[in-house]
Amino acid sequence: MPGAPGAPGAPGIGGTAPGGPSRADAAGAPGAVPGAPGGAARAAQGTGLPGFTYTEADAEKQRGVRRMKATATGLLLLVAVVFALATWAENSGAGAWAGYVAAAAEAGMVGALADWFAVTALFRHPLGIPIPHTAIIPHKKDQLGASLGSFVGENFLSEDVVRARLRGVGxxxxxxxxxxxxxxxxxxxxELATALRGALTVLRDSDVQAVVGEAITRRAEAAEIAPGVGKTLQKVVADGAHHRAVDLICARAHDWLVLHADSVMDAVEGGAPGWTPRFVDRKVGERVYRELLRFVTEMRDMPGHPARAAIDRFLGDFAGDLQSDTETRERVERLKSELLGRTEIQDVIASAWSSVRDMILAAAGDDxxxxxxxxxxxxxxxxxxxxxxxxxxxxxxxxxxxxxxxxxxxxxxxxxxLISDTVASWDAEHTSRKIEAHIGRDLQFIRINGTVVGALAGLAIHTVAHAFGG
Incomplete structure (x- = not known):
């Protein structure tokens, strides 16, 4: 029945006499919080789990529970006194009204005691007697945790619920x-810059360099470069973009020949047969030098020089071979593999990470x-x-x-x-006490309501019985 107050001298919620401290609390159990009422405010006598302690806030709630227990018990005592007085008055011939009051008070006591039993049975055995289906929370704690976990999973972690909630958030x-x-x-x-700097600082350069070098080398070896180079060269030749390079080469060749005339002539003389006279070799060297200088000068100064056209044709043919000639493509691939295998090239690839890292660190640190x-x-x-x-x-x-x-x-x-395992790891006694601290005050209202409703029901039954019983 909803709401009966505790019986005098009987343990209330928390194993106490209604409104009074429990036997354990009265004994001054160790761990009590100074200033908290009895052992009910024992603060850190928890389970060893972080965050599961009997806090000062819990102690304050427990004090509220005690006040409500005192109120419920006081109401029970009041109806008991009323019952005794009404019964005495009825037996003394005070009149019919005494019977009505006695019936109401008697039913109020029954309702109070029934609801005290029901509320106490949630947390412990009433009066310490191991009555079946009492001390529900301590005994069924693990099952309650598993049920709570299943309830959360089915009703809060379902796809429809998650989507609807997130869609509403926008x-x-x-x-x-x-x-x-x-x-x-x-x-x-x-924050991103800080995270980037932290990540780059933590990374070991040698590991990153090895990874970068391997990735670049593997990608270069896997990809055939000849067709791509051929297409690029073909476009360069078609656009005439190579003419500046030819101009530069011709100009540098002309300047080099002017500065190193003796070297050219000495090279020609050195390649002449030993039986030719020296002056003949000299004349031949001078003639070769003049012709070579004239040829390079004409190439430098004449954009339409036949040699330039020959270079254009050569580059165009080479671009086509790079794309379609199997032998040329294979030779380029062999050259690529040889270059990638050289230590100097690998060092350049590996050192690229250091340059990139320093550049990123500097950029990330400058706002x-x-x-x-x-x-x-x-x-x-x-x-x-x-x-x-x-x-x-x-x-x-x-x-x-x-x-x-x-x-x-x-x-x-x-x-x-996480829910079920956490609840299962809690100590049963402390779980019961913590839950009681949070909901016990409302449960005491059930006892009060039970007293009032029981009294009204008893009065109604007594009235109906007398009305139809004559």
């Missing part, structure tokens, strides 16, 4: 509005660097677009929903087991 729109604020974009940029300014501008642009583009918002919301649904559906058992 994460994409809110994120866009937040990122569109310059101060927020600055904050995100600074006016191009990297950070571009990152900030990108965040502001993304925020503005997210805040106004419903289609993009829908995409972001969909991504978030899919990710959340994947997590809750894939790891639902692990999530719910």
């Amino acid at each position: 994460i994409g729109r809110r994120l866009g509005a937040w990122l569109a604020e310059p101060a927020h974009a600055d904050r995100v940029t600074a 006016r660097s191009e990297l950070r300014l571009r990152a900030r501008a990108s965040l502001l642009s993304l925020g503005a677009k997210l805040a106004s583009d419903a289609r993009l918002q829908s995409k972001v919301d969909g991504w978030v929903e899919d990710a959340a649904v994947y997590v809750v559906t894939t790891y639902r058992t692990e999530i719910t087991s």
Whole structure:
């Protein structure tokens, strides 16, 4: 029956006489919080689990429970006194009214005692007697934890619930509005820069260099470069972009010949037969030098020189061979492999990471660097677009929903087991006391209600019985 107060001298909720301290508390059990009423406010006599302690807030709630127990017990004592007085008055011939009052008081006591029993049975055995189906919370703690975990998994971690909740939040729109604020974009940029610097600092250069070198080498070896080089060269020749290079080579060749005339003539003389006279060799050397100088000068000064046209044809043919001639392509691949296998090339590839790392660290540490300014501008642009583009918002919301649904559906058992395993690891006594501290005050109202409702029911039954019984 809802709400009966505790009987005098009988343990109330928490194993106490209604309104009074428990036997353990009265004994001054160790661990009591100074200033808290009895052992009911024992603060840190928890289970060893972080966060599961009997705190000062719990002690304050327990004090409220004690006050309500005193009220419920006082009401029980009041109806007991009323019952005794009404019974005495009825037996003394005071009149019919005494019978009605006695019946109401008697039913009120019954309701109070019944509800005291029901409330106490949640947390312990009433009067210490191991009556079946009492001390429910201590005995059924693990089952309650498992049931709570299953309830959460079925009703809060289902796909429909997660999607509906996230869809109502509007994460994409809110994120866009937040990122569109310059101060927020600055904050995100600074945090990203800090994270980037931290990651680069933690990474070992030797490991990264090895990975980068292997990745570049493997990719270069896997990809055939001849066709790509051929297409590029073909476009260069078609656009005439190589003419500047030819101009530079001709100009440098002319200057070199002017500065090293003696060297050229000595080379010609040195290649002459031994039986020719020296002056003949000299004349031949001078003639060869003059012709060579004239040829290079004409190439330098005449854009339409036949030799230049021959270079164009050669480059065009070579570009075509790079794309279609099997032998040429194979020779290029062999050359590529030889170059990649050289220590000097591998050192250059590996050292590229050091240069990139230093560049990124410097840019990340400078709040006016191009990297950070571009990152900030990108965040502001993304925020503005997210805040106004419903289609993009829908995409972001969909991504978030899919990710959340994947997590809750894939790891639902692990999530719910956190509840059941945590409850199972709690000490039964302390679990009961903590729950009692939080809901015990409301349960005492059940006892009060039981007293009142029982008295009214008893009065009604007594009235009906007398009305129909004559």
